[in-house]
Amino acid sequence: MGNTMELIDTSAPIAIKNAKEVFETTSPFFDKMQTKIFPATQHTPSVGRFKFKESSLTRLILWAAAANLPAAMFGAEMKRNMYTYGPSGCGKTRLVEAFAARTGRSLFREQCSKETTLSDLFGSWKLCGKDQGMTWVYGKVCQWAMQPNSILLLDEWDQVPADVAMGLNGVLDGAPIHLDQTGEIIKIAPGCMIMATGNTNGRGSAGGQGGSAAVYKGTQKMNFANQDRFNVMFETYLSEEEEADLLVSETKASPLAAKAMASLAAKIRANFIGLNEDAGAGGMAFQFTITTRNVLNWSMNFNLLTQMGKKVEDAYVEALRMTVLDFAPKDEAAAILSTWSTIMGNP
Template structure:
């Protein structure tokens, strides 16, 4: 078996990814990394889970490998596979294996979207063994110093669809993230979109009102990400109501009654 030569992994970011802490999540993550503990980030869509991981990879000076999980994600996609080339057969590491070899942070985004038989391969990495068995090569790979496994999922959305097995959940330190407080969220929207402070504050006020519609049938509430998109459109000259309808209301629902209620809230916020 021949292992291909890989270029060294780049560090997560040369500049600090902008992140506003909402609690003690930074200190908690640092302690978990120092102890080699796997971390599970729980929170609604667009609340900043991915940005938080990017920020922590930068802060800890570790490379970051991110995998967007989906229904067809197989164990081979994570671990690797043999490739046939003109000069023979070579083994190609998957993203998880490469992170284990090189001591990177491996972030599995929306892990419950992956098949259960795929999630099982994580188990030996999430306890005291810190091992990755590679059945196809017979290799038993010990995690390099600095390796950390981080997963995320949206428990509210997944509750009626999929969930993690208890045997998997109990292998992680769980950190609950939520949308930032009003002042922090306005600061984030202003910083990330470039919109002025009064409009940023109004967008956050609108989001708070729309999030109250969760109990009236709205499956997903507006994320901070959507507010940033609306703010960016405003900066580029789109009228604020039109920006809100395109970037916030329309992505959330096609139900006429819900869309009508959200339109009313937009009109009431931007009088």
């Protein structure tokens, strides 16, 4: 038989709170909306400040509601899985982590790649010491299925070979998991949810929205039968104003510095997203962008360099280079530095 997991009873919520308070949103759409809070476990992530967009939060709450629908709510079967795609570093994974953190849900994250196998997902026999011999170790899919109201996060799902993805179709439909290796049948616990993320729309592009397979090497075209089991959500970068606010709150940047950094990031992304068209469109993809993660690190590196005594104007450039810019092709790096000079008012 397979090994056991230590489970906390998360079958019932410990509180029902106002969604506006839970997700710290000012949108009046959520004024009268309630959301369930579940007991946190060792698998519940801890996420600090996060700004939920109204459209994204609406779909996340709908996604959670679908996972707990009464059997007789509709005559038809409702999709209970979500696929979120968008450009690199725009916060797709953190969005799911923040939602789990706010609601107390356990999160089981599988980092996918073209090497991912069904054994990685479901589990395998492993040698766990000379005295223990071979022990069955559950994969993330089985761990998730046994924890009520938990989230299975399949990161970079558009990297997974189609035949492996198809092996998850039964789980996506809510069917029990049959482990032939151990003889177990695992019934998916109530309220369990599945989120997959990717850089493309599952068809090798992102509909002209900055997710061309020409940039994201290794992406696969999803089998349509697998893709058809997901609802979909497109995520992109924060607006300049939102990102400037984030830089001030998370990196102690001055408002002026935060505004300048957010402005450069927005201009770089406009080129990256605008020039990454659908596969086969005939255009050459812009090869460089700056993610939210990198903007935050640019600001923190700048802060430390100025504390070390670096001149402010030099610290900006050095911090940008060491954070990300030296990854860029020379011509693109030169263009970006020229744009930065313009933003800072230098000749």
